Amino acid sequence: METIAYENIEALKKEVEAFEITNEATLEQFRQQYLSKKGAIPELMSKIKDIAPEERRNYGAAVNALKQLAEEKWRSHKERLEQLPEAVEPPIDLTLPPLTEPMGGVHPLSIVRRQIVQVLERMGFCQADGPEIEDDFHNFTGLNFPPDHPAREMQDTFFIERNPDILLRTHTSSVQIRVMKNNRPPMRMFSVGRVYRNEAISARAHCIFHQIEGFFIDKAVSFADLKQTLYHFAKELFGKETQIRLRPSYFPFTEPSAELDISCNICKGKGCNICKYSGWVEIGGAGMIHPNVLENCGIDPEEYTGFAFGMGLERITMLKYQIKDLRLFTENDWRFLEQFEGLF
Template identity: 60%
Template sequence: MQERVQEILNDIKSFQATSQDELEAYRLKYISKKSVVGELFGQLRNVAPEDRKAVGQTLNELKQAAQDKFKELIEKLESSTDQQPSDVPDLTLPSYSFPLGGMHPLTYVRNRIIEIFERIGFNVADGPEIEDDWHNFTALNFPENHPAREMQDTFFIERNPDIVLRTHTSGVQVRLMENQKPPIRSIMPGRVYRNEAISARAHCVFHQVEGLYVDRNVSFVDLKQTLYHFAKEMFTPETRVRYRPSYFPFTEPSAEIDISCQICDGDGCQLCKYTGWVEIAGSGMVDPNVLENCGINSEEYTGFAFGMGIERITQLKFQVNDLRLYTENDIRFLRQFQSLH
């Protein structure tokens, strides 16, 4: 055994480690429980009783030599690593020239719409994209099985027909009126879903901004002046606005808002179908039934609401003729908006 001990001791003294893998190999061979040193301790029971003390002392010295060598190898490896070039970049070097991206046109227009309405006292509200029937339809004066529900092609959650992907952000209006006392003056930007065929003029996923103002003595004049201000701020001071009577279940009276075509300046083109006008929004006075459904006294309070598609506003702002371009991530299209900020 003495010869074996001396042989292992010589191997330990001559061992060199230049990497973590070699260091680990040393640990397994000489330090671990199943190492050659450990095997010698296991053979100690076969040594004659009168020699065990001397052999045990020799093995302990061998074990200590192996551990001391292991510490020495660790220190050498760490010192050699410290002397290697650092991965930290030299901050004094000139920076690389990275091409700057641009804001997505829908994001830009959304932020611009929010900015315009915030300046006149509206705040921003948000809500879930997966809605229940009450907030998406019933509270908004859509009775069950009423034909008005056919106005919107809805994505229903298959396992629960009362849960839908919201078809408009009006559910956020309902939640506001349920949880907040008037005055309420908010806009609700967000993504909405409708089960429609995707084409240049329609998409199953798009973005809306709706607005709600509820207080005492709110009138249709307030609605008109608010949207006049928006149209002239969003487009040009020369933009003309007109209102056409319409029908929405949650507003009465209701109107659709048209502006003079921004491409042909009202002279007539393909976008405006040669009428000189383009629809941008729907609006109206909040139906008293909707106020009552949300716990607001319709005898004391009135309000107006409006809603517009961000894609349509962006189309008019930047003369985009295909709604699919917004979601296809075609770099040739997006590079046209690099100057947006």
């Protein structure tokens, strides 16, 4: 059996008597510390079973007296606090300006998207849209992708079904096929939207991103028309001092094809870490529409020619605002987003 430590009870009694209760918060603190189920006094009472039988009566009386003291103190202070007059609120000053909630801003991708749409519409392009869930013909076959092209593999593309192939579109070029099949030249169209590719998420890649695609089809359209269109687009979007450079490349749906570079708007062509000290940064691809694509859409390539161009919205936004991590666009971090308030 446990030996009674009356000095513990006496010490606790002095604590209870010295405890200052001045408001509702300290009243609740007093109750939690001494009278709640896990408080100090119930803990003493739970030890009665461990006390020697001949001492239990005296021990119980001492603890019970302590409990009554604490309960009486709690009750008297509770009644005193309830009788205190409520704090009087100061009068409302109707001449003060109203308190307003912080206003939201436009997402940086939406800002640049609107700017691009305005530039293309001023150049005579009309906006078109298409589904994000596509079939094989509109996403691959109609665009002259060969059967063994890597983009048709599961590791590069999100397929929903196979045979027939239903997938999340890998580019907005599928909208080009839909417009060309349902309309006759001349056509000057563009589309903006989400696209999906099976890529690991990093600072430079994401499985979901946005593309801008434009094309023009008419009689006697040449590569010179494409060059001047891209030149005017770059100057409107990045500034009058911007220069462009076209490098030979390959795409299944254009021939000839080119990569589009612009002069670095950070170092003005002198060389920096953004342009890898070359003075140029890549923003997209372009080229003359392949005759096979025109035939797949029922357009005679002997009578009509056309050009097409495409670029990533995230890429352009990162260049305009010197953003180094692609993941910032989808993390919803207010510290990042609030920097773009009032830009559009």
